[in-house]
Amino acid sequence: MRVLVQLPEGLKPKAPEIVRELEEKGYEVILSASPMYGGCDIAYEEAKAVGAQKIIHVGHSYFPLKRTFEDIEVEYIPYHIDIEIGWPELVKELKSKNIKTLSVLTTVQHIHQFPQIKEYFEKEGFEVKVRKGPFCTYEGQVLGCDAYGIHPEAEAAVIIADGDFHHTAATHIAHKMPVYGVNPYTKAFSQVNEKLIRLLKRRRGSLLKALEAQHFGILVSTKPGQWGFKLALEIKKKLEARGKKAYILVGNELFPDSLYNYLFIEVYINTACPRIVDDVEKYKKPIINPDQLQEFFTLLGQDTQ
Numbered sequence: 001m002r003v004l005v006q007l008p009e010g011l012k013p014k015a016p017e018i019v020r021e022l023e024e025k026g027y028e029v030i031l032s033a034s035p036m037y038g039g040c041d042i043a044y045e046e047a048k049a050v051g052a053q054k055i056i057h058v059g060h061s062y063f064p065l066k067r068t069f070e071d072i073e074v075e076y077i078p079y080h081i082d083i084e085i086g087w088p089e090l091v092k093e094l095k096s097k098n099i100k101t102l103s104v105l106t107t108v109q110h111i112h113q114f115p116q117i118k119e120y121f122e123k124e125g126f127e128v129k130v131r132k133g134p135f136c137t138y139e140g141q142v143l144g145c146d147a148y149g150i151h152p153e154a155e156a157a158v159i160i161a162d163g164d165f166h167h168t169a170a171t172h173i174a175h176k177m178p179v180y181g182v183n184p185y186t187k188a189f190s191q192v193n194e195k196l197i198r199l200l201k202r203r204r205g206s207l208l209k210a211l212e213a214q215h216f217g218i219l220v221s222t223k224p225g226q227w228g229f230k231l232a233l234e235i236k237k238k239l240e241a242r243g244k245k246a247y248i249l250v251g252n253e254l255f256p257d258s259l260y261n262y263l264f265i266e267v268y269i270n271t272a273c274p275r276i277v278d279d280v281e282k283y284k285k286p287i288i289n290p291d292q293l294q295e296f297f298t299l300l301g302q303d304t305q
């Protein structure tokens with residue numbers, strides 16, 4: 001069987017061993033040359049172009065897809081990396097704040113160790129409360145677009161993830177509890193609430209600027225987990241019913257410089273990856289997410305009906 005293999009950037013150098021293993025299983029392997037951002041990003045177009053019957057998507061977990069090609073199977077293969085369990089300095093900090101109930105989340109790379117991570121904090125006397133976020137596969141997992149595994153009754157959240165993309169996924173609780181981002185390899189940690197509040201302020205700033213705009217670009221990505229075409233059509237209708245002009249802009253990957261050449265567009269409304277809004281400097285124009293539209297239309301003086 002011919003398969004298309006998608007690898008995240010960090011795993012591309014390991015392609016020879018991954019390809020060898022798959023070839024030993026009898027697969028004919030074609031590698032995707034595209035960047036790959038998450039479980040939302042399934043390369044159906046590439047698979048179709050090369051006649052692959054299956055996509056092997058490495059390094060991410062299952063993501064609920066909004067657009068599929070039923071004749072092409074998708075297999076998600078996780079890539080786990082062990083980390084050393086134990087964060088005594090963080091425990092000291094949490095205890096100094098009299099925190100007793102915690103939510104702890106980690107990325108899919110370390111989720112296989114989640115039971116030990118949870119047990120560690122429980123042995124230190126914390127009650128660990130977590131949920132499964134809507135786009136996540138596992139309880140205790142975090143994605144850049146889903147930190148809803150943080151339990152509302154927790155007194156603090158701890159997110160164990162490399163870089164700060166996942167640490168800053170928790171904007172919804174920025175004002176509710178301390179959020180700690182922890183580096184899984186160095187164990188360095190910091191409270192990220194100020195960063196989260198900064199992101200929220202920037203998103204609100206974009207929304208306020210959008211109130212003055214006449215020309216909107218509605219961004220749609222063909223990535224199967226990000227596909228929001230129906231929503232884009234609805235948004236366009238609502239905007240045009242209010243005398244605005246809206247254009248739907250579709251692409252697999254949304255390139256800020258290329259989009260910028262639509263000079264007449266004043267504001268983007270983003271139906272793709274919700275974290276695009278945090279790249280507002282690259283896009284050089286305000287961007288608002290659909291979850292801000294209700295407020296947007298209310299401030300505009302007309303409801304969303």
Ligand code: SF4
Nearest residue numbers: 037038040144145273
């Ligand atoms: S939608 Fe964005 S944040 Fe969510 S998994 Fe995809 S790339 Fe990551």
